[in-house]
Amino acid sequence: MKPWVRTVLKGAAPLPAAAAETAIVDRIVAVVNDDIITQHDVETTIRPYLENTKEQGFSPEMQRQAVARLRKDALDTLIENKLTDQEVKRYNITVSEEEIDQQIAQIKRMNSVTDEEIRAMLSSRKMTMEGYRKDIKGMLQRTKLVNREVTSRVVITKEEIKAYYEKN
Secondary structure (H helix, E strand, O other): OOOOEEEOOOOOOOOOHHHHOOOOOOOEEEEEOOEEEEHHHHHHHHHHHHHHHHHOOOOHHHHHHHHHHHHHHHHHHHHHHHHHHHHHHHOOOOOOHHHHHHHHHHHHHHHOOOHHHHHHHHHHOOOOHHHHHHHHHHHHHHHHHHHHHHHHHOOOOHHHHHHHHHHO
16 A cells, blocks of 8 residues: 655635634644644644754744744654554554663663653653653654564575675
8 A cells, every 4th residue: 555645735724704713723734644744743843943943043034944944854754754653553563661661771871871861851852751752662663664674675595695605
């Protein structure tokens, strides 16, 4: 099945008269097969990076361009993640709590940080440990999917193994 993605570029359809008086709280910005991506999803994704763009001291026009680029990149990433998540679900790829714990422990070792430092970093980005664990789970599922897809396409014949062995 070929993935289907539609991005909504302009505003939503006209609203009935009663609804026209209410403010739009959220809107669909992309449809990925049967899943949707909302403006809220995009804004939540870029939130940790908005402060960085403000601190750069850009002119208002450069600031606007940087935020527009962030939104586009975030939408692209969200679409890719939706497609990948759909494949993860299709192949029933799971990640255990233990695997998540191991990944977090590895991140702490590689960066020489403590639990408190990770929690402080998450807090500064307005993230929770639960959200972080969810992100780690998604990353691990995508890694398993990629490994599954690559492994299924790599075929090494006995002749190739023999030729390599004899050469080396």
